[in-house]
Amino acid sequence: MFILFALITLVAALGMLLQKNVIVAGLCMVASFFGVAGLFVLLANPVAAALQIIVYSGAIMVLVLFVIMMLNSHEEEAAQSSRPVQRWLSLGLVLLFALGSLRLALGSAGLQALASKGGAAPAAMSLQAVGDALFSGHLLGFEVAGLMLLAAMVGAVALTKRNL
């Protein structure tokens, strides 16, 4: 099952990277988010999977698709100046980053120990445990997140309204 969801996630993400049409790329992004939600189910975390589908595949996706339809420019414009140096440099940077952290992730003895120690599947994450942890240890962070969402909402309206 793991390899299935991992492949859905990664192939859809690659499709998003390579796709010319912005709408198709957006739909590839939804498929990738669904794959990630499947991975969360396999991680014994149905709460996170539900949130992933509601927030990412629901809210953020609708927002992105609305903006794509509003902008009416569905194909990537031709490059004004081709800068192959930058492209190769950034590609090399990404590959270097991927290889370096691959070596770290697969060669680390501490990760190996953690993986074998926590191998037994825990009980599925309950909403109650999440609520306890959130409201007992991170109440201030929760309030700040609420304030930040309000500020983002006001900011988005102020940025897009022509004359307030």
Place this chain on the structure above:
Amino acid sequence: MTGLDAILHGGLQGYLLVALLLFAIGLATVLLRRTLLLQFMGVELMLNAVNVTLLAFGRYRGGDAEAMVFYLFVIAVAACEAAIGLALVISLYRHRDTTDSDQAATLKQ
């Protein structure tokens, strides 16, 4: 569970590997594509990769609820980023009639 087995059937390293590749693809999208909307989607992919890592470590520490708390905060930040980022894309499109980030290289028109 080691090596190929971890990659095929899950295991901590398998999840980390998926998260790593997802992050790399997101980074490549931000660096290589020029359409602002696609770059924005790349940022969302990178945030998702971080979420996968967080929850994988939470599960392998015996179902730690702290991971879920930080996952919630990352979601809140991602939602804010979506609202503000898309508003910026729309206002750029109004002023310059383009969504190409290369054409928005100067602060003044």
